[in-house]
Amino acid sequence: MLLLDSPPPDRHTLWEDVHGILVGTTLVALGIQFLRASGLFTGQIAGLALVLGEPTGIRFGLLFFLLNAPFYILAVKQLGWRFTIKSFISVVLMSSMVDLMPTAMHVEVSEPLAAALFGVCAGLGLLSLFRHGATLGGVGIVALWLQDTRGIKAGYIQLGFDLLVFASSFLFFAPMQVLWSLLGAIILNALIAINHRRDRYIARS
Template sequence: MHYKLQKSLFILVGLFLTAIGIKLLNIHTLTFGGTAGIATLVSFMTNWTWGILFLIVNLPFFILSIKKLGWNFSLLTFLCIILISAISDLMDYLTLPIISPIAAAIIAGSLIGIGVSFVLNSGASLGGIHILALYLEQKSNINRGISLFVTDFMIVSSAIVMFGFKNALISIISITVASFLTGRLKSTVKPTEVVYQTSEFEISSK
């Protein structure tokens, strides 16, 4: 009971930190990678909120997660996606200070990196690329930080058209910081013991 409560607390803190990081990027016209970046780009082109778009973009990955990682992990991940979507939309009522874009990228990257690590180390994810990163780390021993960096870099590169080269380049700083922290702040508990123990199929650990 104590372990479940601790895990839930870490997930909630992780979601709040990540949501604040995303909010900080948005108000400085910066973006992120993965499904968060896609939601950010589309939100600037439409009247839809980031939270709603993030939920929609992650639906295909949720279906993939059910097939590859099992129901327990997938449902917990989907719950995290719903929560961060709601928290992020509530963040619209929060006023954050306007600072240097580079400083904003570094701070946001740190918040997102730490927040995502809390969620991943608690046996859940924020969907999208994080599901792929967890799978690749377990299947091919590819560090999840590297997977996140490569995929996020490709997605943010497309933001050059919308935000310009300067803002896209600054956005990459945020991705680099977040990916570094996500790769370094790995739980000492083996992934098979946290995430994959409830999977519908076994992935042998190396």
């Protein structure tokens, strides 16, 4: 809680934003590597890109970038150019990292551990992006806009979208595959819901 004589919160510097965005995108990309290595998926736009990439053969990075494009219209109108540009850069970085990481590392991990590692890595990565005024597009843009305008926690909004995705995925995936994937999404969104609160975090970006 701020004291009455507390100075207003400072904005993050440019280099702090660069650091936060690099750390955030790297963590999310690493989390996705765990998913891909174990045959799991996730919700939101990233999950859609993973699912569509299997039958089409299109690279995750390209699909993820294209699917996010329509959401930038909402970002510009409701959240401003500063947020939109940071988010655009974050999407490009993360998409590139996901496509390049398999050439530099090989991951073998069980499904339960993959779900947990994805949830922690991606959750912390998104948290870093949110706190530096960016997101990875898609549902994240809608979630941050609703949190800022309606007071609904971003993590809960994202989890709601994820539940819809996972409910329909039972038509296409084995039940245990869906359940382990859902565990990763729950861990991710719980991290965001608990740690990303405007009434606690006062730094600006």
